[in-house]
Amino acid sequence: MTTKILEVNDLRVHFRLGGFWGKRAVIRAVDGISFFVNEGETLGVAGETGSGKSTIAKVLVGLYKPTSGTVKLMGEVINFRDGNSVAKLRENVGIVFQDPTSSLNPRLKVREIIREALVAAGVERSLHEERIRHIVPLVGLRPSVLDAYPRQLSGGEKQRVSLARALVVPKKLLILDEPTSSLDVSVQAQVLNTLKELKKELKLSYLFISHDLNVLKYMSTRILVLFYGKMVEIGSARKIVTEPKHPYTQELVSNLLDSPQPLSERLVMEHQPSFTGCVYSRICPFVMEECRTTHPPFYKVSDDQFVACHLFKKFPKAFDF
Numbered sequence: 001m002t003t004k005i006l007e008v009n010d011l012r013v014h015f016r017l018g019g020f021w022g023k024r025a026v027i028r029a030v031d032g033i034s035f036f037v038n039e040g041e042t043l044g045v046a047g048e049t050g051s052g053k054s055t056i057a058k059v060l061v062g063l064y065k066p067t068s069g070t071v072k073l074m075g076e077v078i079n080f081r082d083g084n085s086v087a088k089l090r091e092n093v094g095i096v097f098q099d100p101t102s103s104l105n106p107r108l109k110v111r112e113i114i115r116e117a118l119v120a121a122g123v124e125r126s127l128h129e130e131r132i133r134h135i136v137p138l139v140g141l142r143p144s145v146l147d148a149y150p151r152q153l154s155g156g157e158k159q160r161v162s163l164a165r166a167l168v169v170p171k172k173l174l175i176l177d178e179p180t181s182s183l184d185v186s187v188q189a190q191v192l193n194t195l196k197e198l199k200k201e202l203k204l205s206y207l208f209i210s211h212d213l214n215v216l217k218y219m220s221t222r223i224l225v226l227f228y229g230k231m232v233e234i235g236s237a238r239k240i241v242t243e244p245k246h247p248y249t250q251e252l253v254s255n256l257l258d259s260p261q262p263l264s265e266r267l268v269m270e271h272q273p274s275f276t277g278c279v280y281s282r283i284c285p286f287v288m289e290e291c292r293t294t295h296p297p298f299y300k301v302s303d304d305q306f307v308a309c310h311l312f313k314k315f316p317k318a319f320d321f
């Protein structure tokens with residue numbers, strides 16, 4: 001039986017910004033997202049800039065509080081108002097950010113950077129060196145880097161240090177927020193392969209966020225597609241890439257096939273969302289009247305593909321995807 005490590009239900013994260021004359025703007029960064037991550041799987045998250053990918057990641061490591069919705073970790077609901085409950089989230093969920101240069105303290109040697117995670121988790125000092133020496137080769141680093149400062153390392157090595165810091169205290173779920181987009185293509189491939197090996201070796205599950213559908217296809221079991229805070233499609237990586245159903249996913253995939261420029265540049269498309277009806281209705285080539293008034297529910301197109309689009313309303317409505 002598959003075990004769900006993480007279950008997210010109707011998650012909303014709205015930011016209220018100060019405004020003029022008493023009017024306050026609200027950014028609906030994440031607006032009604034539901035998904036789960038099975039033990040041992042990689043759920044890919046795709047979406048252009050500003051679609052809410054990092055906001056979801058930050059909720060899942062306790063950096064942001066949700067406006068509403070629930071997050072369950074290994075079957076237990078996380079109470080974001082309770083420090084102990086959030087501590088449980090942080091204990092079990094690790095994160096690696098896009099830019100290793102800004103996330104590593106330049107004044108500390110690598111050994112101390114990794115040690116900080118052990119100190120934060122309250123691991124006894126006498127165990128630190130053994131834990132550090134165990135994780136370093138697993139992430140593909142030589143032990144000599146422990147005495148180096150981040151500036152003496154390459155981009156790929158720095159990202160491996162971020163991985164070591166995230167995993168030196170064992171985790172159930174690792175969130176990778178664009179972990180290779182700042183790296184050269186050849187280094188990117190090596191780090192992706194290390195991530196695949198680590199997942200097996202440490203029995204991890206991944207939530208893998210990327211602009212790059214090629215990377216997501218290579219890494220993911222399933223892929224979730226976001227558009228301005230809304231989920232528009234979710235399904236097996238193969239279905240999403242070879243038979244995309246939502247007009248937005250189709251656009252992403254056709255860009256992947258047609259354009260010679262790197263996808264990471266192409267996906268920064270910055271479309272205008274619609275604030276009424278379907279979030280994609282303003283630009284959708286297949287827009288119908290109801291798209292302008294109601295955001296569609298999810299329809300089950302097949303056992304491993306679900307799409308939020310009125311074009312698919314002849315299929316059954318789906319609640320568990």
Ligand SMILES: Nc1ncnc2c1ncn2[C@@H]1O[C@H](COP(=O)(O)OP(=O)(O)OP(=O)(O)O)[C@@H](O)[C@H]1O
Nearest residue numbers: 015027028029047048049050051052053054055056
């Ligand atoms: N702390 C915050 N306060 C106000 N607005 C925020 C905050 N954090 C994120 N946002 C807004 O929420 C939206 C989603 O941002 P988010 O960083 O999650 O997008 P993203 O999909 O990760 O984008 P990128 O691909 O550029 O990393 C954006 O409009 C962003 O400006």
Ligand SMILES: [Mg+2]
Nearest residue numbers: 053054055177
């Ligand atoms: Mg982001």
